[in-house]
Amino acid sequence: MTTPTQPFGRNDPAVIIASSNSRLRQQIVQNLMRSRIAAAEALGGADALGKLENSECQLLLLDRRLPDLDADELLEIIHRRFPGIDVLLLDEAGHPAIPARWRSPSALQLFETINRWQAPPASSCNSAKPQTVLEALPGMVGQAPCMAVVYRMARLVAPRTTPVLITGATGTGKEVVAGAIHQLGPRVSKPFVVINCAAIPEALLESELFGYVRGAFTGAVQSRLGRIHSAHGGTLFLDEIGDLPLSIQSKLLRFLDQGEVQRLGSSDVFRVDVRVIAATNANLTELTQKKQFREDLFYRLSVFPIELPALAERRGDVEALARHFLRKFQLAGEDQPLPPESVRLLEKHSWPGNVRELQHVMERASILAEGGPILAEHLGLAGDAAQVMSAARHFA
Numbered sequence: 310m311t312t313p314t315q316p317f318g319r320n321d322p323a324v325i326i327a328s329s330n331s332r333l334r335q336q337i338v339q340n341l342m343r344s345r346i347a348a349a350e351a352l353g354g355a356d357a358l359g360k361l362e363n364s365e366c367q368l369l370l371l372d373r374r375l376p377d378l379d380a381d382e383l384l385e386i387i388h389r390r391f392p393g394i395d396v397l398l399l400d401e402a403g404h405p406a407i408p409a410r411w412r413s414p415s416a417l418q419l420f421e422t423i424n425r426w427q428a429p430p431a432s433s434c435n436s437a438k439p440q441t442v443l444e445a446l447p448g449m450v451g452q453a454p455c456m457a458v459v460y461r462m463a464r465l466v467a468p469r470t471t472p473v474l475i476t477g478a479t480g481t482g483k484e485v486v487a488g489a490i491h492q493l494g495p496r497v498s499k500p501f502v503v504i505n506c507a508a509i510p511e512a513l514l515e516s517e518l519f520g521y522v523r524g525a526f527t528g529a530v531q532s533r534l535g536r537i538h539s540a541h542g543g544t545l546f547l548d549e550i551g552d553l554p555l556s557i558q559s560k561l562l563r564f565l566d567q568g569e570v571q572r573l574g575s576s577d578v579f580r581v582d583v584r585v586i587a588a589t590n591a592n593l594t595e596l597t598q599k600k601q602f603r604e605d606l607f608y609r610l611s612v613f614p615i616e617l618p619a620l621a622e623r624r625g626d627v628e629a630l631a632r633h634f635l636r637k638f639q640l641a642g643e644d645q646p647l648p649p650e651s652v653r654l655l656e657k658h659s660w661p662g663n664v665r666e667l668q669h670v671m672e673r674a675s676i677l678a679e680g681g682p683i684l685a686e687h688l689g690l691a692g693d694a695a696q697v698m699s700a701a702r703h704f705a
Contacts, residue, residue: 321366322366323348323367325348325369326338327371328371329372329376333399334616335462339461353376353594354382354383355378356594357371357383361394369396370397372399380398384396446460446485446486447492449482450626450630451629451630452625453625453626455618456618459615459618462615463615464493466490467489467490468493471612472587473613473614474587474589475587475589475617476589476593476617477619478617482663482664484546500540500544502536502545504536506548511554514554515556516535518537519571519573520570521535521575537581541583543584544585544586547561547585548588549589550587551591551596551602555602555603558603561606562606564581585610593607620666627660628647628652631647631655631671634671635675639675645683646682648684651684654685655688655690670688670689670690671683673687673689674688
């Protein structure tokens with residue numbers, strides 16, 4: 310059988326995978342890419358509808374366990390609004406089932422191509438071991454299967470200038486992944502410039518990004534290059550991009566499309582060569598639906614999405630991470646043991662603050678243990694500030 314080719318534009322997917330399981334989505338996309346089939350990921354039902362609205366997709370792979378919509382209701386909406394789209398429901402193992410009839414003439418070919426490989430199980434990141442061990446990204450620790458996917462995706466995109474959108478909860482390590490992509494790419498000797506879109510007041514953010522000339526506004530006593538300009542030749546990391554004000558989003562989109570920046574108070578235009586990586590813990594799809602984030606900017610930034618799992622999804626990495634942080638925080642000459650009972654406590658904790666919370670816990674425990682073993686009372690995992698202070702007084 311001839312492998313179906315993609316008849317649409319470069320960014321128009323023939324297949325969309327809708328699932329809340331990031332590992333399942335990314336594995337399917339990678340396998341489709343091997344067959345030169347363009348595919349896109351949808352984080353849920355609403356995201357899938359938005360992508361179907363703006364593409365000529367032929368086939369939707371649908372996981373019944375969606376975070377936002379009931380799968381049966383979604384099927385009714387799709388059959389009503391997109392009668393030419395074929396939908397394959399994925400079973401619990403992540404395998405597609407043949408529908409009763411095919412609407413799109415080439416969807417059957419796509420299905421036959423998909424069936425050449427076996428999709429990974431849709432179980433959690435902790436329930437299976439990776440078939441091959443991939444080297445962790447610079448600055449990262451862990452070999453959970455879902456992290457192996459992150460490592461591979463980051464290495465695939467690092468040599469390119471493709472925009473990357475890193476998503477995940479607060480504390481999962483989005484800036485570390487962005488820095489690793491820069492470090493593994495050809496721009497490693499050039500600047501890696503970070504700007505936190507949530508930390509800078511809206512009135513100052515535009516001048517921080519684009520720069521200004523002397524006299525552009527009150528207090529502009531001398532001209533200054535913006536962060537975009539200072540990243541020339543290197544990488545600009547836009548953290549918390551979901552908090553970027555709408556008034557600045559259009560100007561950022563213009564820069565992304567044309568590669569030009571114009572400083573405040575000046576008519577001069579500068580061409581810059583910058584690789585852009587953005588990150589957010591927000592649901593940008595929901596923000597676009599609420600008109601709080603420009604849809605065109607979202608699609609421009611999310612050419613290559615990488616989703617980071619929560620620490621609760623990679624409990625097998627907790628001990629390795631804890632020991633890594635312990636080595637980092639203990640004083641010179643110290644060798645603080647981490648007993649099995651303390652490891653068990655760490656692995657049972659829910660880690661709502663993810664890797665960052667674990668880092669803070671181990672830093673505090675290292676101080677309270679005074680060079681000795683890390684015991685349960687040093688960990689303070691209840692999260693109660695009074696308990697931590699009481700432990701500090703006890704060990705003082």
